[in-house]
Amino acid sequence: MRRLSKIRVRIAADVDADLRRRVKVAAASADKSVSEWIEEAVRRELEQEEEQEYYPSEGGKPRGSKNPPRPKSGRTVAEAVIEDRR
Numbered sequence: 344m345r346r347l348s349k350i351r352v353r354i355a356a357d358v359d360a361d362l363r364r365r366v367k368v369a370a371a372s373a374d375k376s377v378s379e380w381i382e383e384a385v386r387r388e389l390e391q392e393e394e395q396e397y398y399p400s401e402g403g404k405p406r407g408s409k410n411p412p413r414p415k416s417g418r419t420v421a422e423a424v425i426e427d428r429r
Contacts, residue, residue, distance in 0.1 A: 370380035
């Protein structure tokens with residue numbers, strides 16, 4: 344589990360009136376302050392985001408070409424770039 348920061352900072356967000364009402368109702372139903380409820384909701388969302396891969400689900404993780412282009416010298420592109428930088 345992550346170590347919680349001891350320093351608290353304020354975050355402000357503009358939301359429509361209906362969303363504000365729904366958050367207040369959800370917080371009251373959970374017997375929490377609005378701040379506590381929002382903090383828990385944000386933490387849950389961030390934890391879920393960390394568990395997901397950042398690649399499109401259709402194509403999967405990008406892979407290199409099986410036949411990458413080579414410079415005319417026959418070296419790999421990486422070798423050619425390194426040589427050019429010398």
